[in-house]
Amino acid sequence: MxxxxxxxxxxxxxxxxxxxxxxxxxxxxxxxxxxxxxxxxxxxxxxxxxxxxxxxxxxxxxxxxxxxxxxxFQSQRFPIYQEYAKKLLKEGKAYYCYCSEERLQAERERALQEKRSWQYDRHCLYLSNEEKERLEREGVPRTIRFLVPQERNVVFEDIIHGRIERSGRDIEDFIILRADGTPTYxxxxxxxxxxxxxxxxxxxxxxxxxxxxxxxxxxxxxxxxxxxxxxxxxxGKDGKKLSKRHGAVSIMEYKKMGILPEALINYLALLGWSPGGDLEIFSLEEAIRLFRLEKVKKANAIFDFQKLEWMNSEYIKRSDNKRLLIGVKEFLEDKNIPYEQEKEEKLLEIIQLNKDRSRNLCELALNMAIYLKEEIDYDKEAIEKYLDEKGKESLKELLSVYEVLSLFNKETAEKALRELANSKNKKPAEYIHPLRVALTGKLVGPPIFDVANIMGKDLVIKRIKKALMLGLEKNS
The missing domain is CATH 3.40.50.620 (HUPs)
Incomplete structure (x- = not known):
């Protein structure tokens, strides 16, 4: 097995x-x-x-x-390691080393000065029995070193890299048990x-x-x-070892960013392996079926956070809205965005409208905020572009129509706007753009009549009036 x-x-x-x-x-x-x-x-x-x-x-x-x-836990298995270390000692495959760290450091520094590589010189391997007994009597701390057979090469066949070989002379007698009895890695x-x-x-x-x-x-x-x-x-994309400057290092930091675990798993799978063809988006179950260890590449993998964000956005688009609602609640609460638990149907509608425009759950929460918060933030550029005097006039005209509209929904809101534009001999866009800024505070977003439908008449009227005040403040 x-x-x-x-x-x-x-x-x-x-x-x-x-x-x-x-x-x-x-x-x-x-x-x-x-x-x-x-x-x-x-x-x-x-x-x-x-x-x-x-x-x-x-x-x-x-x-x-x-x-x-x-x-x-290895910390619970120390007696096992100590037993096997004793076995190697008994068989002459390991030996006690009494060298102090000071002696070892001095040897390293000497080698550095002489511009040569340093290996442990087997000083303690050649101690006489009398010297060992003296050191034992004095209670000198001792480690256990493995006796490397230096007359041979060590060879193994790596599944990814193929045959790899190294001379035993290039491997020093390494410590297997520290002086305190703990094993080395x-x-x-x-x-x-x-x-x-x-x-x-x-x-x-x-x-x-x-x-x-x-x-x-x-x-x-x-x-x-x-x-x-x-x-x-x-x-990282700069060819250097991955660090915080390339994005988050800890997996749970990605969770806090609103990356879905299934998107991160999908992306991680592609860091060194590919299923072949153009397939990039696949489930964990599909990865289990497609993965081939021998197909993992030798070349270094490049971590591209933008690619991960794109992949995450694809997963958000494809995800069930109820699953997204469970995930996004944490971000709504973290950003103090109020939502009513009992109005799940409305929340699901908001998610459906905004998930195609959200790269992560954090962005989804911010995109949902305009439907849930009393006050919203307005882009300066959006105000300057569409809440000028002309845009303000269009909003006033639209407000007077919407206020008397008895049935307010996506269809009636759009029909009323287009009929108003026709009666005023204006283009519908002259109303749509200012309306978008009034309702969302932004230049772009989901279809505006879908936005208005979810917000409902009362909030739409309130937002238009607020936007008109912003326009007045700007021109006063």
């Missing part, structure tokens, strides 16, 4: 790269009727927080990336992946250098080596 995992460190919220890795693992597991496992790599208590663990789980749930097993990762029977390790390309070390550990512990697939980097 295929078994994959996502193993974040709880030092912050989920970022774009981690979410993409989780998604590809999830798709691969579901496609192969396998298991998707969540493991929390919290071996560093100084950086790991309970809040980060909760944020990680909340983020995965928001993206609908539900795990089948876990979460497992590479050691804990190998032990857990083996014991959890992980078949495929799908992770970021930055981990390739770790893979060589991990393969040596798998072999030393007689564990079965999994398949590896290293995903391309995600860069």
């Amino acid at each position: 295929v078994r994959v995992r996502i193993a974040p460190s709880p030092t912050g919220a989920i970022h774009i790269g981690l979410a993409r890795s989780a998604l590809y693992n999830f798709l691969f597991a579901r496609q192969n009727n396998g298991k998707f496992i969540l493991r929390i790599e919290d071996t560093d208590p100084t950086r790991s927080t309970k809040e980060s663990v909760e944020a990680i789980m909340e983020g995965f749930k928001w993206l609908s990336l539900y795990w089948d097993e876990g979460p497992y 590479n050691f804990a990762c190998v032990v857990d992946d083996a014991l959890m029977e992980i078949t495929h390790v799908i992770r970021a390309v930055e981990h390739i250098s770790n893979t060589f070390k991990q393969i040596l550990l798998y072999e030393a512990l007689n564990f079965k080596i999994p398949f590896f697939a290293h995903l391309p980097l995600i860069l």
